[in-house]
Amino acid sequence: MSSIEIRHIVFDIGRVLIHYDPHIPFTRLIPDDAERNWFFANVCTHDWNLEQDRGRDWAEAEALLIAEHPDRIDEIRAFRKYWHEMVSHAYVESVAIMEALIAEGRDVTMLTNFAPDTFKEARKLFPFLDMPRGVTVSGEIGLIKPDLAIYEKHTKDFDLSPAHTLFIDDSGPNVVGARAAGWHAVQFTDPEKLKSDLAAHGILL
Structure with a gap:
């Protein structure tokens, strides 16, 4: 188990909370x-x-x-x-994990590569996207993961402490980008692994 206290948890959206397949x-x-x-x-x-x-x-x-x-x-x-x-469906178990973290009072935000107009549609289709404290949408700011600048902007906008931030993303390069910004980061593959990764960082559900 990590000795670092995680104070902020940042979720990617596509293929972590909702399915995406063109x-x-x-x-x-x-x-x-x-x-x-x-x-x-x-x-x-x-x-x-x-x-x-x-x-x-x-x-x-x-x-x-x-x-x-x-x-x-x-x-x-x-x-x-x-x-x-x-975006055919939500990953119910992943969403349940996020909801449980929020219910515990943990600081949860989202950082996503998304076009502005389709993200507005996604919020209507999946109301749980409004549950976290806030979200950085790449298309709204002209930056995309894994550019270092988007992690730095999210850090500043949401007053995160990088050393106490854990990022969850399905993309390997995006995980590497988060680590370059000083965050802790894990690559999402399935909800059970996510629970295990959270536990390894001292977050038990």
């Missing part, structure tokens, strides 16, 4: 597996979507791709149109 609507829109995989590798790529998380407007993002792939207009626009299907 393939969900596209299995219907592009049924062929090979074609769909090609589409995500070459058209609506991870890097393209990440720029919306950095704050790029969807209309601009779509226009860029349509100029390059004019034969794919409907599929390109479908990415935003059917985004709500991509």
Whole structure:
């Protein structure tokens, strides 16, 4: 068990508290597996979507791709149109852990790579996202994980002590980024491991 007292717990959202999978609507829109995989590798790529998380407007993002792939207009626009299907459900056990931490009176905030407009939708779909003390949304500030600056901004905005902060994220690079900011950080894989990681930092549920 760590001898460091954890005073602040920071949750990522996607694939930690809520499921995210862009393939969900596209299995219907592009049924062929090979074609769909090609589409995500070459058209609506991870890097393209990440720029919306950095704050790029969807209309601009779509226009860029349509100029390059004019034969794919409907599929390109479908990415935003059917985004709500991509966040198909909450991870109930993870949410229960977060709720238990809040109920204990622990300081819980969230730090997420998210486009501003889709995050507003997510809050309506998943009301528990309003339970923590607050959230830093990448697209609202023009910074994304794992950039050091976003951790530093979250630290300042929420008056965190980095040495007493524990971050939970599914992404290895984002965990490394948090540690570079002086935080403790664990990589989320499943709720049971999260409970174990919390216990290792002196937080028993």
